[in-house]
Structure formats: C-alpha cells, structure tokens
Amino acid sequence: MTEEEILRLNAFELRLRQLLSLHKELKRKNIELEQQLIAKQDECEQLNLRYQTLETAYTNLKNAKIISLANSDAEKTKLRLATLVREVESCIDLLTNNEMYE
Numbered sequence: 001m002t003e004e005e006i007l008r009l010n011a012f013e014l015r016l017r018q019l020l021s022l023h024k025e026l027k028r029k030n031i032e033l034e035q036q037l038i039a040k041q042d043e044c045e046q047l048n049l050r051y052q053t054l055e056t057a058y059t060n061l062k063n064a065k066i067i068s069l070a071n072s073d074a075e076k077t078k079l080r081l082a083t084l085v086r087e088v089e090s091c092i093d094l095l096t097n098n099e100m101y102e
C-alpha cells in the first residue's frame with residue numbers, strides 16, 4: 001500500500017468511527033424520545049379522562065341548576081299566584097261590602 005492509500009484508509013476509518021459514534025448517539029436519543037413520547041401519551045390520556053370527568057360533572061351541574069331554577073321558579077310562581085288570588089278575594093270582599101251599603 002502506498003502512503004496515500006494508507007492516509008485515505010486512516011481518514012476513512014476515522015470518518016467511519018465518527019459515523020458509528022453519531023449513529024450510537026442518535027440511537028440513544030431516539031430511545032429517549034420514544035420514552036418521552038410514551039410518557040406524554042400517558043399524560044394526554046390522563047388529561048382526556050380528567051376532561052371527560054369534568055365535562056360530565058359540569059353537565060350534571062348545569063342540569064341540577066336548571067332543575068333547581070325550575071323548582072325555584074315554580075315556587076315563586078305559586079307564591080305570586082297565591083298573592084294575586086288574595087288580592088282578587090280582597091277586591092271581591094270590598095265590592096261585596098260596598099254593595100251592602102248601597
């Protein structure tokens with residue numbers, strides 16, 4: 001082998017070692033990123049479950065609020081009607097009493 005071929009062979013060998021080292025580093029980084037991805041997917045799943053739980057709770061709360069408002073409105077309406085009936089009865093009594101005096 002000539003000296004030039006030896007130099008080229010040494011340069012090739014050096015470059016090959018660098019590439020192997022880079023490959024090893026990239027492989028390690030890939031494994032690390034895959035583990036991070038799995039962790040993030042698990043976290044995403046947990047957050048989706050939490051979101052669904054909170055959404056269900058919110059829907060239930062809205063429904064309960066609507067029902068309580070409906071009951072509250074019904075009670076208010078009943079009280080208002082009772083008040084109106086008493087006022088009408090008072091008016092009828094007044095009219096009846098006035099007719100007696102005429």
